[in-house]
Amino acid sequence: MRIVVVGAGLVGLASAHALAADGHEVTVIDREGPAAGASRGNAGWIAHTDIDLIASPKMLRQVPGFLLDPLGPLAIRPSYLPRLLPWLIRLVAASRPSRLKQSVEALVSLQMQALPAWDALSAELGLSRHIHRRGGLFAFSGRDAMARNRDHLDRQRALGIAVDEIAADEVRQMEPGLSDAIIGAAFYPDAAHVSDPRVLTQALFDAAIARGIAFRQGAVTAVEAGPPLTLRIEGTDPLAADAVVIAAGAWSKPLAACLGDAVPLDTERGYNVSFPGVTGVLSRPVAFPGFGFVATPLDTGLRVGGAVELGGLALPPNHERSRALHARARTFLRDLPAYETGTQWMGFRPSIPDSLPVIGRSSASANVVLAFGHGHYGLTQSAATGRLVADMLNGRSPAIDLAPFSAQRFARGL
Numbered sequence: 001m002r003i004v005v006v007g008a009g010l011v012g013l014a015s016a017h018a019l020a021a022d023g024h025e026v027t028v029i030d031r032e033g034p035a036a037g038a039s040r041g042n043a044g045w046i047a048h049t050d051i052d053l054i055a056s057p058k059m060l061r062q063v064p065g066f067l068l069d070p071l072g073p074l075a076i077r078p079s080y081l082p083r084l085l086p087w088l089i090r091l092v093a094a095s096r097p098s099r100l101k102q103s104v105e106a107l108v109s110l111q112m113q114a115l116p117a118w119d120a121l122s123a124e125l126g127l128s129r130h131i132h133r134r135g136g137l138f139a140f141s142g143r144d145a146m147a148r149n150r151d152h153l154d155r156q157r158a159l160g161i162a163v164d165e166i167a168a169d170e171v172r173q174m175e176p177g178l179s180d181a182i183i184g185a186a187f188y189p190d191a192a193h194v195s196d197p198r199v200l201t202q203a204l205f206d207a208a209i210a211r212g213i214a215f216r217q218g219a220v221t222a223v224e225a226g227p228p229l230t231l232r233i234e235g236t237d238p239l240a241a242d243a244v245v246i247a248a249g250a251w252s253k254p255l256a257a258c259l260g261d262a263v264p265l266d267t268e269r270g271y272n273v274s275f276p277g278v279t280g281v282l283s284r285p286v287a288f289p290g291f292g293f294v295a296t297p298l299d300t301g302l303r304v305g306g307a308v309e310l311g312g313l314a315l316p317p318n319h320e321r322s323r324a325l326h327a328r329a330r331t332f333l334r335d336l337p338a339y340e341t342g343t344q345w346m347g348f349r350p351s352i353p354d355s356l357p358v359i360g361r362s363s364a365s366a367n368v369v370l371a372f373g374h375g376h377y378g379l380t381q382s383a384a385t386g387r388l389v390a391d392m393l394n395g396r397s398p399a400i401d402l403a404p405f406s407a408q409r410f411a412r413g414l
């Protein structure tokens with residue numbers, strides 16, 4: 001088939017590779033180029049050991065506190081609140097205990113595919129040097145927070161996720177760059193991180209071109225189910241295809257709507273500051289639960305970031321948020337360079353209230369597959385998503401049950 005993939009982020013490129021491996025003629029189209037969206041500057045964790053959803057009773061209880069602090073780990077831009085309300089209402093609905101259990105099961109089923117899929121894709125393309133397997137730490141500064149987290153660790157262990165609790169001196173042996181404020185940590189030996197998300201995305205793009213995948217620059221304004229299946233592209237002739245994959249990250253909502261699927265996709269904006277060339281502060285990624293940020297030792301330098309800002313796609317960034325993150329990080333990282341020496345970035349996580357991406361056929365055409373909404377785990381899940389997309393378009397039975405990821409689940413009232 002002639003297949004057009006919309007979006008040259010990690011999800012679109014992983015899908016393009018999986019489809020090309022199946023022998024299809026693949027074109028990737030992006031309005032800018034590779035790594036223009038969230039895939040460019042994320043924190044670089046292959047976080048398949050995480051089972052956290054955005055929606056949870058615990059998170060909802062913390063919201064009032066977060067909202068009192070406009071630069072805290074979670075913030076809502078007031079002018080965006082009216083547009084956000086339907087998404088927030090679905091978020092509350094997704095936090096019901098019965099829904100949460102189903103969502104965690106579905107999330108885990110996808111997370112368990114993530115690292116094997118990355119190993120296979122990176123080996124196939126000769127890119128294994130981009131995947132570092134040194135584990136990851138969740139570091140705590142308070143005994144109460146660490147004790148409260150034990151429940152979470154028990155749930156992870158019950159799902160087969162390896163995690164060890166370690167004391168302060170062992171943490172410091174592993175990561176001398178962490179300050180004395182850290183009193184213990186949970187160590188995930190199987191967590192991995194990548195060389196640099198932008199570098200990796202570019203490498204996937206270069207490998208795509210090398211294997212004969214075509215690239216076109218253009219903004220897709222609509223997809224028509226036809227027949228024939230047609231993509232409308234700004235300022236140029238339409239493009240016909242036998243199949244289409246919509247992988248336009250946080251910008252996918254209007255394209256899905258053309259195909260009859262009203263997906264509650266919004267964005268959790270995230271911020272970070274990176275210090276190019278600064279290596280040796282950490283040897284593995286470290287998260288600081290409760291503080292809303294992580295620090296990752298990328299091959300290109302140290303990156304500190306995270307936070308969630310609900311503010312849509314159009315409002316300008318508020319880089320005071322990355323300054324605030326940096327100020328918090330100074331408490332925990334001994335040799336964190338001065339904020340002014342770093343480069344700031346904001347990215348748009350494509351987020352759905354139940355924290356599950358959409359990986360499924362569109363309502364209007366079985367030959368249009370929607371693959372977006374991976375929220376906090378899009379780097380992690382992209383290689384696995386690519387395989388699932390290819391399975392669908394080849395009529396193979398997928399490795400996991402895709403019903404929880406269907407684009408039509410929202411019509412049933414999530």
Ligand SMILES: Cc1cc2nc3c(=O)[nH]c(=O)nc-3n(C[C@H](O)[C@H](O)[C@H](O)COP(=O)(O)OP(=O)(O)OC[C@H]3O[C@@H](n4cnc5c(N)ncnc54)[C@H](O)[C@@H]3O)c2cc1C
Pocket residue numbers: 006007008009010011012029030031032033034035036037038039040041042043044045046047218219220221247248249250251252268269270271272305306346347348349350371372373374375376377378379380381
């Ligand atoms: C601060 C931050 C930290 C993160 N850390 C991690 C992490 O450590 N681990 C992890 O797994 N995930 C992380 N994420 C999430 C992850 O980055 C995203 O889930 C993932 O990059 C989404 O990939 P994507 O390919 O779906 O979208 P994107 O990378 O956003 O790509 C979408 C592409 O579509 C193109 N496009 C959009 N509209 C159109 C159109 N109409 N026509 C043509 N092209 C179009 C855009 O130009 C863009 O290139 C983080 C995100 C942020 C913001």
